[in-house]
Amino acid sequence: LAVASPAPAQDSTPPRIESRNGKHALIVDGAPYLMLGAQAHNSSNYPAMLPTVWPVMRRIHANTLEIPVAWEQIEPKEGQFDFSWLDVLLREARQNDVRLVLLWFATWKNTGASYTPMWVKTDSKRFPHMVKADGTPHYVLSPHSRTNLEADKKAFVRLMQYLKDNDPQNTVIMVQPENELGSYGLMRDHAPEPRKLFEGQVPADLVKKLGKRPGTWRQVFGEGLDEQAFTTWHMARYVDEIAAAGKKVKPLPMYVNASLGDPFDAKSAANSATGGPQWNVIDIWKAAAPSVDATAPDIYNRDQKAVIAYLDHYARPDNALLVPEIGNAADYARFFWPTLGRGGIGFAPFGMDASGYSNYPLGAKVLDEETLEAFASKYRLFAPIARQWARIASTSPTWGAAKGADAADQSGVLGRWRVTAQFELWEFGERDAPYLKADPHPTKGKPVGGMVAAQTGPNEIVIAGSDVRVRFGLDKPAAGESGSVLRVEEGSFAPDGRWQMRRVLNGDQTDYGINFTGTPMLLRVTLGTNRN
Numbered sequence: 237l238a239v240a241s242p243a244p245a246q247d248s249t250p251p252r253i254e255s256r257n258g259k260h261a262l263i264v265d266g267a268p269y270l271m272l273g274a275q276a277h278n279s280s281n282y283p284a285m286l287p288t289v290w291p292v293m294r295r296i297h298a299n300t301l302e303i304p305v306a307w308e309q310i311e312p313k314e315g316q317f318d319f320s321w322l323d324v325l326l327r328e329a330r331q332n333d334v335r336l337v338l339l340w341f342a343t344w345k346n347t348g349a350s351y352t353p354m355w356v357k358t359d360s361k362r363f364p365h366m367v368k369a370d371g372t373p374h375y376v377l378s379p380h381s382r383t384n385l386e387a388d389k390k391a392f393v394r395l396m397q398y399l400k401d402n403d404p405q406n407t408v409i410m411v412q413p414e415n416e417l418g419s420y421g422l423m424r425d426h427a428p429e430p431r432k433l434f435e436g437q438v439p440a441d442l443v444k445k446l447g448k449r450p451g452t453w454r455q456v457f458g459e460g461l462d463e464q465a466f467t468t469w470h471m472a473r474y475v476d477e478i479a480a481a482g483k484k485v486k487p488l489p490m491y492v493n494a495s496l497g498d499p500f501d502a503k504s505a506a507n508s509a510t511g512g513p514q515w516n517v518i519d520i521w522k523a524a525a526p527s528v529d530a531t532a533p534d535i536y537n538r539d540q541k542a543v544i545a546y547l548d549h550y551a552r553p554d555n556a557l558l559v560p561e562i563g564n565a566a567d568y569a570r571f572f573w574p575t576l577g578r579g580g581i582g583f584a585p586f587g588m589d590a591s592g593y594s595n596y597p598l599g600a601k602v603l604d605e606e607t608l609e610a611f612a613s614k615y616r617l618f619a620p621i622a623r624q625w626a627r628i629a630s631t632s633p634t635w636g637a638a639k640g641a642d643a644a645d646q647s648g649v650l651g652r653w654r655v656t657a658q659f660e661l662w663e664f665g666e667r668d669a670p671y672l673k674a675d676p677h678p679t680k681g682k683p684v685g686g687m688v689a690a691q692t693g694p695n696e697i698v699i700a701g702s703d704v705r706v707r708f709g710l711d712k713p714a715a716g717e718s719g720s721v722l723r724v725e726e727g728s729f730a731p732d733g734r735w736q737m738r739r740v741l742n743g744d745q746t747d748y749g750i751n752f753t754g755t756p757m758l759l760r761v762t763l764g765t766n767r768n
């Protein structure tokens with residue numbers, strides 16, 4: 237009994253993120269939407285560059301493009317706005333049948349002021365920077381300046397007004413205010429006023445929401461985390477005011493992205509882009525920025541354990557998981573699976589255009605066919621079922637995995653079923669047969685492989701994956717009870733939501749475990765129990 241529900245009639249209410257029972261859906265045109273995204277390079281935000289963007293979007297079957305709108309570009313002279321970039325971008329996006337996420341590069345872009353207009357950049361008297369302990373200026377614009385905030389907000393509101401006036405069909409589905417905001421190399425502003433604020437009490441609102449006892453920043457958060465908490469609160473309040481003003485004009489979903497620190501060590505993470513939506517201060521962002529729908533991880537760490545930790549940090553009942561940036565090298569592509577497995581509403585490799593640029597070592601050295609195909613193979617499978625998948629994931633239990641460095645088995649529990657993902661194994665699942673010396677599995681030592689599973693009925697699980705073997709069993713079998721796979725169908729979901737079988741997988745394809753090759757498939761598995 238699959239999740240049948242007819243395709244919705246076109247609905248022009250603005251997109252939104254809906255959360256229910258700890259699960260989330262990005263609603264676009266009135267129905268759940270899975271963002272199969274890609275982000276262009278930073279400087280591809282000019283009409284002349286779009287011809288390098290669309291072919292890559294098509295090649296990888298992306299349904300959403302994330303692309304910058306720079307403050308310097310829309311307000312080159314104070315108070316004079318120019319939306320010609322958006323005129324072209326929206327027109328071409330519609331022609332290419334791609335939705336947009338706009339990245340508002342303004343006060344903070346990777347923390348710096350490089351995307352502010354010249355009249356901001358050259359007037360640090362009027363637009364003050366953070367101040368170091370020795371009284372010299374830091375490169376980051378201060379979050380404590382009303383002038384900085386008002387100037388950014390004014391331009392952002394004009395941008396949202398442009399969307400309200402020119403995008404009734406909601407080609408733009410989400411907006412990201414700022415980019416990897418925060419401050420590197422200085423944890424708080426030492427100008428006189430913020431210094432006083434830091435010595436004072438933590439705002440009552442915040443202590444209350446965190447369930448802490450009142451006190452100074454040091455008393456409430458402790459050494460090593462106090463300055464981060466302080467700057468986070470003030471930057472989050474700053475962004476919240478901008479987001480709220482924009483939403484008043486057009487209420488699109490808004491999220492902020494994080495330059496991530498060590499996923500296992502909060503004090504070390506506190507030093508990376510201090511003030512941004514780092515994994516250890518999501519609670520502060522929630523309290524400070526109610527107009528920001530989600531905090532989101534930018535993933536540039538290739539270690540599977542770290543990636544899983546990041547995904548777990550951001551997938552919360554009060555925070556929809558969205559991966560707005562992940563390196564575009566082929567080894568990152570397998571993290572699509574655990575992102576979906578945690579109910580992710582979107583995923584986007586970064587640097588996906590044919591401008592020829594490479595941000596190696598963060599992403600791929602070259603965007604060659606093999607690299608593109610690592611993402612395309614997954615998006616190709618999900619593009620036709622993006623809405624059906626988003627609906628399932630917003631209501632059903634899900635689980636996902638990606639191969640780790642040790643290639644060890646990983647398993648998850650869905651209802652009474654235990655799903656196990658195995659890697660680097662040939663058809664029969666042998667780990668140490670003599671032939672393996674000469675003929676190890678071709679994926680051995682390669683960073684590929686993963687799967688996602690969604691429980692669509694008590695004994696029905698839909699799975700997808702590549703370079704993985706999947707086994708099912710009862711999580712807690714009663715004495716004498718065992719679980720088995722009764723039927724495996726390969727297929728897809730029709731636009732009306734109904735399951736469409738292409739074939740039954742049986743015999744060699746399922747007898748010893750379900751084997752996925754490098755070409756992803758979608759399977760519907762029916763399970764049953766036996767008793768002796």
Ligand code: N0T
Nearest residue numbers: 278346415416495534536561595598
């Ligand atoms: C990301 C991207 C873009 C020495 C990097 C990651 C994007 C931004 N920043 O290509 O700049 O706009 O969100 C920062 C990771 C820093 C690592 C430095 C290693």
